[in-house]
Amino acid sequence: MARRALVSGGAGFIGSNLVKFLLAHGVSVCNVDALTYAANLDSLADLGAGDYTFVLADIRDRDAMRELLEQFDPDLVFHLAAESHVDRSIEGPAVFVTTNVLGTFTLLDVARELWTANGRAVDSRRFVHVSTDEVYGSLGDDGLFTETTRYDPSSPYAASKAGADHLAHAYFRTYGLPVIVTNCSNNYGPRQFPEKLIPLMITRALSGEPMPVYGAGNNVRDWLYVDDHCEALWAAAERGTPGRDYNIGGNQERRNIDVVRAICAEVERARPARTNEALAGKQYEELITFVDDRPGHDFRYAIDASRIARELSWEPSETFESGLEKTVRWYLENARWVERATSGEYRDWIDKNYAERLEARDAR
Numbered sequence: 101m102a103r104r105a106l107v108s109g110g111a112g113f114i115g116s117n118l119v120k121f122l123l124a125h126g127v128s129v130c131n132v133d134a135l136t137y138a139a140n141l142d143s144l145a146d147l148g149a150g151d152y153t154f155v156l157a158d159i160r161d162r163d164a165m166r167e168l169l170e171q172f173d174p175d176l177v178f179h180l181a182a183e184s185h186v187d188r189s190i191e192g193p194a195v196f197v198t199t200n201v202l203g204t205f206t207l208l209d210v211a212r213e214l215w216t217a218n219g220r221a222v223d224s225r226r227f228v229h230v231s232t233d234e235v236y237g238s239l240g241d242d243g244l245f246t247e248t249t250r251y252d253p254s255s256p257y258a259a260s261k262a263g264a265d266h267l268a269h270a271y272f273r274t275y276g277l278p279v280i281v282t283n284c285s286n287n288y289g290p291r292q293f294p295e296k297l298i299p300l301m302i303t304r305a306l307s308g309e310p311m312p313v314y315g316a317g318n319n320v321r322d323w324l325y326v327d328d329h330c331e332a333l334w335a336a337a338e339r340g341t342p343g344r345d346y347n348i349g350g351n352q353e354r355r356n357i358d359v360v361r362a363i364c365a366e367v368e369r370a371r372p373a374r375t376n377e378a379l380a381g382k383q384y385e386e387l388i389t390f391v392d393d394r395p396g397h398d399f400r401y402a403i404d405a406s407r408i409a410r411e412l413s414w415e416p417s418e419t420f421e422s423g424l425e426k427t428v429r430w431y432l433e434n435a436r437w438v439e440r441a442t443s444g445e446y447r448d449w450i451d452k453n454y455a456e457r458l459e460a461r462d463a464r
């Protein structure tokens with residue numbers, strides 16, 4: 101029988117890629133999304149054939165979530181809806197708590213109500229709670245996050261995701277809800293909103309605008325191409341053990357400054373600066389501008405993904421270089437998507453963030 105998946109946050113970056121992935125695997129998909137600033141229906145414009153429905157609703161709305169779970173009756177829930185940008189969480193943390201903690205609670209609790217009988221989960225349903233490696237806090241030069249690393253979140257975003265993860269764990273232990281928690285490293289790829297490092301740098305390079313690197317650019321992230329994340333979530337849903345956590349990573353650690361330089365080189369290959377009028381004779385690397393650092397900036401994230409490799413036979417298929425090439429090409433070929441995503445409210449936020457950081461740097 102065809103699987104039925106409810107995807108929350110399916111109009112966002114990872115969600116829209118996951119919706120496509122699931123439809124390509126013959127899964128019936130219902131996407132529930134509140135369409136916040138981070139959502140983009142353009143990302144779902146070319147879904148092709150497949151059994152797909154979209155429901156505009158907020159995961160904090162219990163009645164709406166109950167009606168949805170009752171009517172669509174999914175056997176898989178992939179819960180991705182969240183506020184996801186660290187810098188925004190520093191400026192306005194309240195919505196991170198309500199969406200990420202209370203929204204997750206609402207979905208878990210409605211699933212408990214509908215899926216469990218006599219206190220135990222009754223069948224092969226799965227609730228995959230999609231989380232981040234940021235819940236573990238920061239690493240020094242050495243070491244990796246494992247599934248047993250102590251939670252130690254730094255930003256309001258990370259803390260709100262940690263709170264949601266704790267609820268997800270509790271719903272397995274207390275009620276037997278078949279929850280699987282995944283903690284993944286930084287994703288990149290097509291359809292990512294250009295407020296995050298990689299799409300921000302690609303779009304700013306192409307438009308000849310300053311490329312703001314926080315601090316000295318020495319912070320390290322592990323990068324995973326989004327399709328590899330979708331494969332991992334599918335593996336977790338299909339073959340994962342309820343109550344078990346899985347760390348997901350690309351084994352591709354890079355310093356931010358090296359990421360930005362790699363982007364300049366890749367953009368140069370795809371669209372040489374001399375052919376790009378917006379550069380006005382400059383080289384892409386000349387756009388790199390060091391600005392004031394992020395408060396509480398985690399130094400390094402790195403994942404030990406050996407459990408998911410061993411138990412679920414998942415491994416990433418892209419290197420950072422192959423994934424970046426695909427990503428730069430996608431942004432070049434989808435100028436209309438970029439144009440629509442980077443107008444309006446986006447402009448105000450990005451311009452303000454950049455101007456404030458530049459000012460703070462100069463005041464030091």
Ligand code: NAD
Binds near residue numbers: 110
């Ligand atoms: P995103 O910001 O691109 O998309 C989030 C989506 O959730 C948007 O479509 C938005 O409209 C929706 N949403 C927000 N609040 C909602 C609400 N109250 N009700 C319903 N929908 C709501 O995020 P993303 O980068 O695609 O991340 C998806 C998930 O994966 C998040 O839970 C995030 O914490 C997690 N994650 C992201 C990364 C990453 O690098 N992007 C890495 C690891 C884990």
Ligand code: TYD
Binds near residue numbers: 394
């Ligand atoms: P980001 O994409 O916001 O992801 P996260 O904070 O969840 O890891 O940022 C990735 C890294 O890039 C992080 O160390 C902050 C840095 N960064 C910049 O240097 N400049 C920027 O404009 C942005 C958005 C991020």
